[in-house]
Amino acid sequence: MAITVSLVALFGLVLFFLLRSNTLGYGSAFIAATFGFFLASTGAAGPINQLANAVLDAIPNL
Numbered sequence: 001m002a003i004t005v006s007l008v009a010l011f012g013l014v015l016f017f018l019l020r021s022n023t024l025g026y027g028s029a030f031i032a033a034t035f036g037f038f039l040a041s042t043g044a045a046g047p048i049n050q051l052a053n054a055v056l057d058a059i060p061n062l
């Protein structure tokens with residue numbers, strides 16, 4: 001749960017800075033966020049979470 005919240009916060013910050021630097025338009029950001037919400041409600045959410053957990057487990061603790 002903590003990892004999921006941390007990743008959401010990280011992706012939210014990246015999206016915020018892309019919007020601030022005019023690299024990403026508001027329409028594209030809306031589409032990306034909407035896609036994320038719809039993707040989370042599909043069957044792909046489980047494997048994506050497992051992949052994210054596997055990648056985070058592979059990173060050695062500093």
